[in-house]
Amino acid sequence: MEVRLxxxxxxxxxxxKQNNVEQIYGKADFQFFDEDENVVLVYNKLKAKLTFYADEDFKLGYITTSNSELTFFGATVLGKSKSEVLELFRANKIEKWETEIVEGEEMLFNEDNWVFLYFDYNELIKIEIGAVFNNQDEFDWKFKA
Structure with a gap:
């Protein structure tokens, strides 16, 4: 599963939209509404949660996954050390990260690509990626219906 930032x-x-996703992956194992009334689809086999933004006509805008087959730039990353993962990103010209540590778990965030990397015990355990904004401060939607 290649991440395409x-x-x-x-x-x-x-x-x-949800129906576009279901044409590819079928019905989700379950779904729920988050605190912002966004629809979140959960696919157990993919180990992914897909968030469809309520205030954007329920378009897919955010993905959380801990799928072991996840790749960035052609390389698998889950289970890799922080230094290995950051070297991969550096080699692909992504070097600016904000860092936050909560209860020993370290989260790195790159705003330009809207990617979060979660490390626990110095191992990448989860990523979150989201749609980015264009120059007009609107979402840069890539899917054209």
Whole structure:
């Protein structure tokens, strides 16, 4: 499952609607509404949660995953050390990270690509990626219906 920063994950593109996703992956194992009334689809086999933004006509805007087959730039990353993961990003010209540590778990965030990396025990355990904004401060939707 290749992460395509600013575009999506695997066959998923930011801006897809729930029915577009279901045509690819079928019905989710379950779904719920988050605190902002966004729809979140959960796919157990993919180990992914897909968030469709209520205030954006329920377009796919955010993905959380801990899928062991996840790749960035062609390399698998889950289970890798922080230094290994950051070296991969540096080699692909992504070097600016904000860091936050909560209860020993370290979260790194790169705003330009809207990617969060979660490390626990110095191992990448989860990523979150989201749609980015364009120059007009609007979401840069990649899926064109």
């Amino acid at each position: 600013k575009f999506g994950l695997d066959q998923l593109l930011y801006g897809m």
